[in-house]
Amino acid sequence: MKYMFITISLLLLAVAPFFGQMEISLSKINNITSIDYKLFWDLRIPRVITAFFTGALLGLSGLIFQSLFRNPMSTPFTLGVASGATLGTAFAIVFGFISFVALFGFLGALLTIIILFALTSKLKTYETSSLLLVGIALSFFYSASLMILFYLSDETQSYEIIRFTMGSLDVVGLTHTIPVVVASILLLFMSLGYKKEIKLLLTSYDNAFLKGIEVQKTNTVLLISVSIAIGVAVSITGPIGFVGLIIPHILRIIYKKSADKLLIQTFFYSGIFLVFCDLISRKLGTASDVPIGVITSFLGGPFFIYLLIRKRK
Amino acid sequence: MLTISDFSNNILSNINMHLQENENLIILGSNGAGKSTLAKVLCGIINSHSIEVFKYKLHTLHAKKRAELINYIPPKLEVFDEHISLMEYLELSTLYSNISVNEVLSLLCLDDLKDKSCKTLSSGEQQLTMLASSMLHNAKITIFDEPTANLDPQKTLNVYNILKSDKIKNRIIITHDLSLAYKLGYKILYMEDGKIAFFDESRKFFEKSNLDDFFGSSLKRIDDFFMVNL
Numbered sequence: 001m002k003y004m005f006i007t008i009s010l011l012l013l014a015v016a017p018f019f020g021q022m023e024i025s026l027s028k029i030n031n032i033t034s035i036d037y038k039l040f041w042d043l044r045i046p047r048v049i050t051a052f053f054t055g056a057l058l059g060l061s062g063l064i065f066q067s068l069f070r071n072p073m074s075t076p077f078t079l080g081v082a083s084g085a086t087l088g089t090a091f092a093i094v095f096g097f098i099s100f101v102a103l104f105g106f107l108g109a110l111l112t113i114i115i116l117f118a119l120t121s122k123l124k125t126y127e128t129s130s131l132l133l134v135g136i137a138l139s140f141f142y143s144a145s146l147m148i149l150f151y152l153s154d155e156t157q158s159y160e161i162i163r164f165t166m167g168s169l170d171v172v173g174l175t176h177t178i179p180v181v182v183a184s185i186l187l188l189f190m191s192l193g194y195k196k197e198i199k200l201l202l203t204s205y206d207n208a209f210l211k212g213i214e215v216q217k218t219n220t221v222l223l224i225s226v227s228i229a230i231g232v233a234v235s236i237t238g239p240i241g242f243v244g245l246i247i248p249h250i251l252r253i254i255y256k257k258s259a260d261k262l263l264i265q266t267f268f269y270s271g272i273f274l275v276f277c278d279l280i281s282r283k284l285g286t287a288s289d290v291p292i293g294v295i296t297s298f299l300g301g302p303f304f305i306y307l308l309i310r311k312r313k
Numbered sequence: 314m315l316t317i318s319d320f321s322n323n324i325l326s327n328i329n330m331h332l333q334e335n336e337n338l339i340i341l342g343s344n345g346a347g348k349s350t351l352a353k354v355l356c357g358i359i360n361s362h363s364i365e366v367f368k369y370k371l372h373t374l375h376a377k378k379r380a381e382l383i384n385y386i387p388p389k390l391e392v393f394d395e396h397i398s399l400m401e402y403l404e405l406s407t408l409y410s411n412i413s414v415n416e417v418l419s420l421l422c423l424d425d426l427k428d429k430s431c432k433t434l435s436s437g438e439q440q441l442t443m444l445a446s447s448m449l450h451n452a453k454i455t456i457f458d459e460p461t462a463n464l465d466p467q468k469t470l471n472v473y474n475i476l477k478s479d480k481i482k483n484r485i486i487i488t489h490d491l492s493l494a495y496k497l498g499y500k501i502l503y504m505e506d507g508k509i510a511f512f513d514e515s516r517k518f519f520e521k522s523n524l525d526d527f528f529g530s531s532l533k534r535i536d537d538f539f540m541v542n543l
Contacts (some may be wrong), residue, residue: 212380
């Protein structure tokens with residue numbers, strides 16, 4: 001029972017590609033000439049894998065951010081990395097670099113990380129809370145810049161930008177899937193390697209210091225790695241909200257364990273959650289898929305409130 | 314073993330002190346005199362270039378090596394995450410000792426509490442938890458900040474016996490309990506307004522004229538015990 005989440009994940013990953021607006025028959029997916037083959041291997045499989053690993057990456061990032069900032073409201077997007085990616089993407093859309101959208105998104109994220117840590121190193125005292133504030137200020141600046149880009153764009157471009165900010169799992173082939181898979185798995189192993197440090201930071205900074213942890217260095221290494229991983233995910237799928245905020249909270253309520261013991265669980269359940277949400281968005285029968293960010297918030301919000309109320313009792 | 318030279322900040326001024334090899338210390342002083350600040354400077358939580366520990370400059374040491382040499386036990390247990398249990402806290406503290414977590418738990422009668430969240434422990438239980446953690450950490454020098462505050466007489470006695478035992482290597486103890494300081498008989502450092510007002514042998518500190526200088530009529534001595542003159 002302890003590793004139930006792995007079983008669920010595998011089952012879901014096996015079944016999910018068969019759901020969607022078009023029925024796929026199992027017998028035809030090995031027939032190279034059929035439409036089913038293309039649909040299954042070029043669209044459905046990459047989509048489900050992207051959904052799972054993006055969810056996993058966002059959930060794990062959220063858990064680590066909430067632990068390091070000691071702020072339950074932190075999300076993977078709090079530091080402005082996602083806004084940076086969005087701005088980069090919008091820039092590519094407006095100025096005609098359509099084929100390099102993901103690359104520009106990632107550059108936007110990377111630039112944000114550099115600005116962020118360059119600015120905080122200028123601050124006299126090192127505190128994660130000041131980093132948080134710089135990140136939030138940066139996000140506002142980016143929103144303003146995005147508005148300017150909106151004014152420069154035509155109608156189709158505006159629509160594309162808006163569609164990106166709502167998050168999308170439309171990927172074709174594995175070129176965009178592989179970076180997300182690699183980034184999320186690297187992040188998982190890295191966070192597992194830093195398990196003890198994370199736990200010590202969850203006692204108190206002084207205690208972590210006294211037990212031989214380089215507090216500032218550890219924080220910086222973790223924050224930068226998580227930020228880069230987020231940059232990879234967001235530049236490909238757009239900022240899919242809510243997974244990173246809510247799944248860590250839900251698991252903390254259910255398991256009643258500290259963050260360091262929830263790394264693997266968060267990884268898998270966040271992945272499951274996003275695949276599940278994606279299934280719903282594809283099965284609603286609307287003309288085009290409902291943006292994935294809408295579904296995650298729509299399902300996650302009420303469930304989270306339910307858990308909070310139940311916890312109080 | 315431990316030296317602080319010419320240290321000043323907004324609380325402390327001009328602190329100089331040197332402890333010989335295997336010398337233990339009691340730090341006394343009124344509230345707000347700077348005892349805890351001094352402790353934080355000595356262990357490196359407050360960064361400075363003035364500390365030398367076992368011939369190393371403290372600020373140049375690698376974090377792991379620093380942890381092996383010096384540890385500080387604050388007056389209150391601080392744990393941010395509500396799901397970290399006493400047992401987990403002690404496992405995190407286990408660094409350079411040979412004794413097991415379970416041995417320490419039974420020594421301090423904490424067995425029944427081991428699965429409780431650190432946040433729900435009473436202040437006395439937290440105090441014992443931190444003492445347990447200091448034994449498991451087993452640094453060469455441990456600074457205890459008021460280790461017997463919040464404890465009932467039975468537990469105070471238990472803690473006293475551990476503090477003077479060989480389960481702790483070298484110790485620096487901050488306290489308000491003069492009877493405890495007298496019994497332990499370590500060298501005494503008395504602080505006043507961020508300055509060192511006395512730093513010498515225990516025997517000299519407890520001479521009547523000296524005590525009158527520092528405590529006036531607020532202190533009453535009965536045999537080997539010192540109490541507040543209510």
